[in-house]
Amino acid sequence: MVIHRCYWERIFFLSFHQIIMSKKSRTQKLFQIVSFIFQLVVKRMQKIVLESIPEGNIVDIGGGGEGIIAQIGGERVTSIDKRQSEIDEAKHKAPEATWVLADAKDLDYSNDHFDNATSFFSIMYMSNEEKIEVFKEVYRVLKPHGEFWVWDASISKEKGVFFIKIKAVIPDKKVVRTGYGVSSKKQTINVVTKLLVEEGFKVEIIENKKNWYFLKAKK
Numbered sequence: 475m476v477i478h479r480c481y482w483e484r485i486f487f488l489s490f491h492q493i494i495m496s497k498k499s500r501t502q503k504l505f506q507i508v509s510f511i512f513q514l515v516v517k518r519m520q521k522i523v524l525e526s527i528p529e530g531n532i533v534d535i536g537g538g539g540e541g542i543i544a545q546i547g548g549e550r551v552t553s554i555d556k557r558q559s560e561i562d563e564a565k566h567k568a569p570e571a572t573w574v575l576a577d578a579k580d581l582d583y584s585n586d587h588f589d590n591a592t593s594f595f596s597i598m599y600m601s602n603e604e605k606i607e608v609f610k611e612v613y614r615v616l617k618p619h620g621e622f623w624v625w626d627a628s629i630s631k632e633k634g635v636f637f638i639k640i641k642a643v644i645p646d647k648k649v650v651r652t653g654y655g656v657s658s659k660k661q662t663i664n665v666v667t668k669l670l671v672e673e674g675f676k677v678e679i680i681e682n683k684k685n686w687y688f689l690k691a692k693k
């Protein structure tokens with residue numbers, strides 16, 4: 475099993491960093507770190523087969539890190555990430571994609587610019603308030619009937635830390651093993667669906683797995 479450098483980077487920077495920088499007591503932080511390491515060891519890898527991505531030009535939200543969507547869609551993908559380090563990590567895996575350092579809450583594109591949109595395990599890093607702003611922006615930049623495809627973790631705990639191990643199988647059968655960890659927040663498919671509907675999307679649930687989900691929302 476090949477474990478990429480960013481697997482560990484993501485664990486340490488996006489997860490430990492969040493715990494350490496949180497306004498919690500030292501005991502709470504220590505507890506979160508122990509819980510995080512426990513999940514890292516015991517949790518099973520979730521296999522996600524990406525048979526396809528949307529057609530046309532795509533805006534991928536939080537597309538850095540592994541750059542899964544950019545690896546599949548190449549030049550059709552505009553990958554938005556607010557962290558330069560995550561873009562640097564992904565860029566060489568899909569150099570033909572367009573890489574943009576920006577916060578998805580404020581996209582520098584006109585209305586109806588993109589055919590479709592995606593988000594692969596990125597919204598779990600946003601508070602529900604942030605998700606609302608991002609969904610509003612995605613809706614704005616999508617063409618009428620454009621689709622927003624979301625793969626993300628089902629998180630039911632509101633406290634502590636959450637970690638998911640992923641084995642993504644992309645169309646050329648390449649396998650990418652990675653892991654994503656965050657401070658817990660309630661983001662079940664029902665919560666995310668409700669937020670999307672409130673921003674005007676029509677949601678079709680395609681897959682609801684135990685630990686993750688995939689949904690398509692249409693403008």
Ligand SMILES: C[S@@+](CC[C@H](N)C(=O)[O-])C[C@H]1O[C@@H](n2cnc3c(N)ncnc32)[C@H](O)[C@@H]1O
Nearest residue numbers: 536539540541542555556557560577578594596
């Ligand atoms: C788990 S990581 C990357 C997952 C990525 N889609 C992949 O294929 O590996 C989630 C990313 O979302 C980005 N992110 C979180 N909130 C964001 C926002 N408001 N705007 C842009 N990027 C954001 C983070 O910087 C991080 O790189």
